[in-house]
Amino acid sequence: MPGSLFPTTRRSVIEALRSGDVEERTRAYDTLAAIYWRPLYKYARIIHGRDATDAEDLTQSLMLQAFERGGLEGYDSRRASFRTFLRVVFDRLIANHDKHAARLKRGGHFDFFSAEVELNLEHATEDPEEYFQQQWIKSLFATAVDRCREALDPLTFAIFESYDLAPEAGVTYTKLARDHGVSEMTITNRLAGARRRFREIALALVREITASEEEFRNEARALFAVFRLRDVAVRPDFEGTRYTLVREIARGGMGIVYEAIDRELNRRVAIKVAGTQSRIEAELIAGLEHPGIIPIHDAGVLPDGRAFYVMKLVRGSTLSETPHGVAEAVRLCVRISEPVAFAHARGVVHRDLKPSNIMLGEFGEVLVMDWGVAVAGTPGYMAPEEERTPRSDVFALGVLLREFLARENVPRRLRAIVTKATARDPNDRYASAREFSEDLVRFLDDQPVAAYPENAVDVLLRWVHRNRALLAVIAAYLVMRIVVLLIWHR
Known part of the structure; x- marks a missing residue:
């Protein structure tokens, strides 16, 4: 990749974590946690075979260690990438962990249940480094998508999302132009701008979480070896709601539908996530109580600004x-x-x-x-x-x-x-x-x-069709009478 593609101005998270300024360290920790908590949790579950409770505790232990000043001392960018260093530190933490010690929940805001659901849909590689890298790429892309959603205007992001992130089968520039009421040239220009902005945001994130130019270049190459953005984008963030996503049911031009669990009522529901049109649809359906229309249970807005509504889950x-x-x-x-x-x-x-x-x-x-x-x-x-x-x-x-x-x-x-x-x-x-x-x-x-x-013939034919059973009985009776008369006259 040409050197001009790599930003060099952003201060590294690794440097910021060593800062004596608590605010700077907190900002760095937030970035680190956003990228790494999910890969670490899955790594503990899949590679080390820990149960969900152990994996939660271990992940939060490492996150706390990272936040403490000097908690990640020993990192040398000349020997390994920060990602590999963090994985090795995690390996050591797990090796030293006493499974029989009293566990103390350390708090936190990570949605471990959603990561647990994702594990049911994945097949892990036997190579720990390869698996951790895959999860790291997914998490970093998801964070970049969230930042891109904030940076782009709604129309541009909607086009980018429909074509690159979650396209339905057969989506074309012509269809997008028709759906959004713009020209195909507008679609082309907006999509190019969105891709450029996404690349800038993703590279800036990589810059934040690497410590040297060489590491940055290597990680950037690993990141952009992934060609299909939708393959690594994770699902909507329902943290802070009563719902946990289970799986995707369907997707189309008007949004994506997921099966989810309503934790308060302990029942399965369907959730549709889209742009503002999802809210409009929810309001329309809420006023239509009919057996042929799926009822609405709830509606809301996600942290990224997208609307969602919750409805009865219908099997079929x-x-x-x-x-x-x-x-x-x-x-x-x-x-x-x-x-x-x-x-x-x-x-x-x-x-x-x-x-x-x-x-x-x-x-x-x-x-x-x-x-x-x-x-x-x-x-x-x-x-x-x-x-x-x-x-x-x-x-x-x-x-x-x-x-x-x-x-x-x-x-x-x-x-x-x-x-x-x-x-x-x-x-x-x-x-x-x-x-x-x-x-x-x-x-x-x-x-x-x-x-x-109808004309007279049509009326007659319809009458015959409607009374065909009666006519059949009459015809049978007449045939029988004729047969009797013929026999009688012999």
Whole structure:
């Protein structure tokens, strides 16, 4: 790497920890703790096989030792990197630790439970140095991301986060431009600026926690050998709340959903984390109490400024397979339409109805998610007009029904319903999801539908279809009578 990429003006944490100034030492300790507490805890758990309580005590012991003036004496930058030195000191601390001594909790603010959860998702290498380096890189990147979030304006960070940190499948500059209402050139420029700022912040952090130019260069090279930022970014900080994250459930353009534990009520919940739109969505859903809409339990703002809301955890899957049979497809579309119609009656438009926003619960529930926060919608399901109204949702419902029926022999009356729902002119569509749903129910009940004006032949055919059982009995009776008469006349 060219020398110009490496900042040289920031005072090293190692030097500051030796300072007689308590404030300077405290600032240095905060930086050291932010980078190292999680790698140290995991190192004790995985490499040394200590239980969670031991690992907590040992990690906090080393952190206290680092804070004390002279606590890390003996470090020589000519012999090893500070990271390696700290690991060796930790090894010695663990070796001298008496597991049977009375343990004294030393306090602290580290969320050890979240690190414990992460251990269940990781596979450790057998090389202690390699494992510790991996955890160090993850922690340093996470700290750099937090500082970058503070340094960048919200739009630039949102673009950076969507494309580099937590991209959904198929994210493109075109999609980002559409989602944020800007040009692709703006996306390109903002992303380049964010990457440059992130690199500056990350390198400044490395400068803070290294003691020599050579160590700095080596650690910087190790850091930027990681190409995918999202592979090392850790999850949101829920410290100070009643929730502990367990795992990521889903992610998309509107945010990330996690499974979490509500420690106060001892139950599993789902938490959605996003920007300000998450708060808007929470407020919308809170006013929509319907069996087809997942209820909101709580909402708040994280230390990094992102909003989150807590909802019921529903086991199931999104709508990935189309139903089999015309009647089943229509019934499913009616059930999807019910919560949408309920929302329309209260002035709320969904804006982005599509299979991935519809969940089928393990007990047969049909739930509509991600309410009212999309800027435009999803191509293929998005109505052609710019203004989002209930008729825009009707268009998406019509597209869903058309997809459900793609492999079926569709009756003319049902084809007419789909055509009316997906008309290009909003005025030619159903005015609301309720009107659309009511026409589908009439179709299921073999009644006249609003989308299809019937002639006399249609009325007759529908009457025959509706009374086919009775007609079959009459036909059987007539055949029997004819047979009896023929036998009688012989």
